Amino acid sequence: MGDQITRLIYLLNRRDNCLQTLTDAPQAKRDLVETLDIPRSTLDDIVRKLDDAGLVTYQNGKWGLTNLGQYAIEAHANYTEQLESLLQVTPVVEELPSDTTVEYEFLIDADVYMAPTKIPDKTIEVFLDSVESATEIRGFTPIVMAGYAEDFYQAVTAGDDYQLDLVLPEDVFNQVRELYSEQTDEALTNDQITFVHCEVPATYTLWIADNDHAGIIVYTERGIQGILINDTDEALSWAVGQYEHVRDEAEPLVLQSQ
Numbered sequence: 001m002g003d004q005i006t007r008l009i010y011l012l013n014r015r016d017n018c019l020q021t022l023t024d025a026p027q028a029k030r031d032l033v034e035t036l037d038i039p040r041s042t043l044d045d046i047v048r049k050l051d052d053a054g055l056v057t058y059q060n061g062k063w064g065l066t067n068l069g070q071y072a073i074e075a076h077a078n079y080t081e082q083l084e085s086l087l088q089v090t091p092v093v094e095e096l097p098s099d100t101t102v103e104y105e106f107l108i109d110a111d112v113y114m115a116p117t118k119i120p121d122k123t124i125e126v127f128l129d130s131v132e133s134a135t136e137i138r139g140f141t142p143i144v145m146a147g148y149a150e151d152f153y154q155a156v157t158a159g160d161d162y163q164l165d166l167v168l169p170e171d172v173f174n175q176v177r178e179l180y181s182e183q184t185d186e187a188l189t190n191d192q193i194t195f196v197h198c199e200v201p202a203t204y205t206l207w208i209a210d211n212d213h214a215g216i217i218v219y220t221e222r223g224i225q226g227i228l229i230n231d232t233d234e235a236l237s238w239a240v241g242q243y244e245h246v247r248d249e250a251e252p253l254v255l256q257s258q
């Protein structure tokens with residue numbers, strides 16, 4: 001079985017152009033020679049190998065895909081797209097510590113927003129736009145970028161119908177309150193906003209917007225490395241699971257006099 005799979009992968013990579021030519025309908029050998037612009041002898045060798053692998057079959061004077069051939073082409077295309085997705089997100093997730101992982105389901109088909117080298121924090125606008133356009137935000141964060149705390153609060157409360165549930169470490173919240181005491185005290189008494197605290201076991205910020213999409217912010221010592229946003233069902237399921245796992249360990253923040 002292992003050798004057969006290796007052979008299939010080789011042929012799918014090597015003879016993709018020939019297989020793709022047959023996806024719409026079977027073709028006669030002379031038509032394949034013209035379409036692929038190759039010698040007849042070369043085509044004979046190609047279709048023989050594809051036939052031996054069970055990817056094509058010869059019927060009524062034409063070469064066409066077998067069921068295996070059709071399924072294999074689709075699987076190969078999906079595999080290639082997934083590899084491309086992984087390559088695109090690599091510059092972001094490579095900055096995560098070795099003991100912090102983001103699951104494969106969240107990475108596939110994610111939109112990638114790399115932070116500009118000279119102004120890495122500029123990417124935060126992607127996050128703020130996501131928050132402002134949503135009516136329900138759930139998430140957790142191990143840190144707060146103090147310079148954007150007020151922008152975040154304004155984005156969350158931009159409309160009348162909003163809900164925020166945020167998990168963060170208690171010491172982080174207290175530091176933010178020292179800088180923005182009026183806004184944090186107002187938020188703690190707002191029925192539409194819930195802050196809870198615990199030690200967040202991740203090094204990235206995670207948020208879920210309206211069950212429509214989820215995102216993570218990955219940090220470096222100089223600021224933001226990048227942001228990933230994904231709206232697939234698989235990505236949302238992973239994000240909700242991560243959030244609920246952290247949320248279950250959290251306790252309410254209590255307003256205390258300073």
